[in-house]
Amino acid sequence: MKANFYEFVAQQVFRALPVNWKHIPVEKLLGKPPYQISHAFNTGINEGKSKLINILVLPLSVTLDKEAENQLIRLRDYILSRKCLLVVISEEENSGLHADTGIFISEDLRVENEYFLWLKCAHDQGGRTTIDGTNFLDLQVMLHELWKGKIAYSGPKEGFQQVNLEIMKDSCWKCKQEMSTVTGVVFPDKQIRNWASANWKYYNCLLPLSGFSDKNTALIQQFVNQLIVADPAITPVSIKYSQTLKDSYLAASCPSCHALRGNHYAGEKRINYLFDLESRFDGSLVYHTIGLNITKDLVQEVLSEYEACEHTCISGWNRS
Numbered sequence: 010m011k012a013n014f015y016e017f018v019a020q021q022v023f024r025a026l027p028v029n030w031k032h033i034p035v036e037k038l039l040g041k042p043p044y045q046i047s048h049a050f051n052t053g054i055n056e057g058k059s060k061l062i063n064i065l066v067l068p069l070s071v072t073l074d075k076e077a078e079n080q081l082i083r084l085r086d087y088i089l090s091r092k093c094l095l096v097v098i099s100e101e102e103n104s105g106l107h108a109d110t111g112i113f114i115s116e117d118l119r120v121e122n123e124y125f126l127w128l129k130c131a132h133d134q135g136g137r138t139t140i141d142g143t144n145f146l147d148l149q150v151m152l153h154e155l156w157k158g159k160i161a162y163s164g165p166k167e168g169f170q171q172v173n174l175e176i177m178k179d180s181c182w183k184c185k186q187e188m189s190t191v192t193g194v195v196f197p198d199k200q201i202r203n204w205a206s207a208n209w210k211y212y213n214c215l216l217p218l219s220g221f222s223d224k225n226t227a228l229i230q231q232f233v234n235q236l237i238v239a240d241p242a243i244t245p246v247s248i249k250y251s252q253t254l255k256d257s258y259l260a261a262s263c264p265s266c267h268a269l270r271g272n273h274y275a276g277e278k279r280i281n282y283l284f285d286l287e288s289r290f291d292g293s294l295v296y297h298t299i300g301l302n303i304t305k306d307l308v309q310e311v312l313s314e315y316e317a318c319e320h321t322c323i324s325g326w327n328r329s
Contacts, residue, residue, distance in 0.1 A: 014068035014070075015047065017130070017136060018047065018048075018064070018098055018130075019047070020149075021147070021149040021152060022152060025150075025151075025153040025156060026152075026156060031050065032048060032050045033048075033050060037049075038063075039063060039084060039087065040080075041080070043071060044065075044071075044077055046063045046064060046065055046084075047066045048063075048064040049062065049063045049064065050062055050156075052094075052157075052158060053157055053158065060093065060094050061091075061094065062094045062155065063088050064098060065081075065095060066098050066099075067098070067099040067114070068100045068110075069102070069108055069110065073113055078113060078118075082117065082118060085118060085120070085125070089120070089122075092124065093124065094124050094125075094126065096127075096152075096155070097114060097119075097125070097126070097127045098128045098129075098130060098138075099127070099128075099130070100129075100130055100131075100132075101130070101131040102132050102133070103132070104131035104139075114127055120305070121164065121308065121309065121324065121325070122164075122308065123161075123166065126140075126155070126160075126162075128140070128148065128151060136148060138151055141325075144328075154328060159328060160326055160327070160328050161326070161329065162324075162326050162327075163212075163324060163327060164212050164312070164325060165196040165212055165303065165311050165312065166308065167303055167308055168302065169301070169302045169303070170301070170303055172195065172196055172197070173194065173197050173211065173297065173299070174191065174229070174297045174298075175192045175193055175194065175215060175296055176190065176243060176294070176295045177192050177278065177295075178282075178292060178294075179270070181265060181266060181268055182268065182270075183268035184266040184268065186263065186264075186265040188242050188243070188244055188263055188264055188265070188270075189242045189243045189295070190270050191218065191229075191243065191246050191261045192215060192217065192275050193215045193216050193218050194221075194299070195211035195214075195215050195216070195296070196212045196213075197209050197210070197212075197296075198212060198322055204289070204295070204297075205290055205295075206289065207286045207289070210321055211320060212311060212312075212322060212323070212324040213311050213315050213316070213323065213324055214311060214314040214316045215316070217276070218260055219258040219259055219260065220310055221259050221301075221307075225301050225302060228299070228300075229299070230245075230246055233246050236297065237264070241264060244261035244263065244270060245262060246259060246260065246261050247259070247260070247262065248260075249262060251269065253271065261275070283318040283319075284318065286319050286320065311324075
């Protein structure tokens with residue numbers, strides 16, 4: 010890897026793209042030196058469309074004060090608002106450790122979505138980089154595959170989308186009556202007709218009812234009320250006050266005695282259904298498609314945890 014990290018990245022970009030591939034002129038690159046986009050170009054045509062890639066280079070030598078950090082965050086927000094891809098390429102001494110710049114990227118700049126990709130080039134890996142923490146590639150190879158559309162993001166996204174409302178076979182802790190508890194929402198990796206199937210997974214983890222507010226609360230309540238017409242054993246959902254948490258949140262309650270079925274105890278029961286996929290076939294876990302407006306905070310909440318089981322897959326960038 011070259012001593013000058015900017016030169017190293019420029020060389021890798023040059024090698025990654027076809028000869029004479031059009032770049033955005035320097036005078037039109039976003040940002041202000043030294044926190045400016047270094048390279049910008051469109052991807053190749055993939056599935057009938059291309060995407061503008063903006064490359065931000067952050068070497069170890071860069072100095073980041075609060076003003077610089079805010080400038081970079083504003084730059085990120087603008088690029089993402091235009092539905093363009095921001096690729097942050099940072100320099101590290103060790104692939105397993107973050108210097109100050111890496112800490113800032115990890116804690117403040119990085120967002121988990123299809124418009125932000127962080128590539129770390131570490132000295133101990135000869136400048137190679139990885140998207141999965143295991144398989145290291147030359148930066149030029151990674152950029153070439155990104156240009157070809159061979160690297161893509163899969164996972165929860167912001168905006169209105171189809172997700173799955175989960176209903177669990179359960180019983181009331183108070184009156185002991187059997188019921189079907191609405192637990193929350195999962196993000197499926199594909200859309201299929203029959204959810205009682207092994208042919209799909211959901212990303213990372215369940216988003217419990219308590220995570221929702223505003224308009225989504227009303228949408229979920231209305232949807233559940235429609236389901237209850239066909240199956241009265243399904244728990245109604247509403248804003249409930251928890252004596253344990255000393256707070257109010259969207260939660261399920263027993264259809265017979267109206268006792269609260271909070272996240273904690275519903276979660277404990279749910280674990281028993283995650284060991285294999287049989288719970289999908291025997292009706293222990295049932296899923297219904299619902300359209301909800303997913304905010305950035307909800308996406309980050311899903312990505313902050315992972316249920317390691319046969320039901321789930323990890324969101325993130327992958328090579329095809």
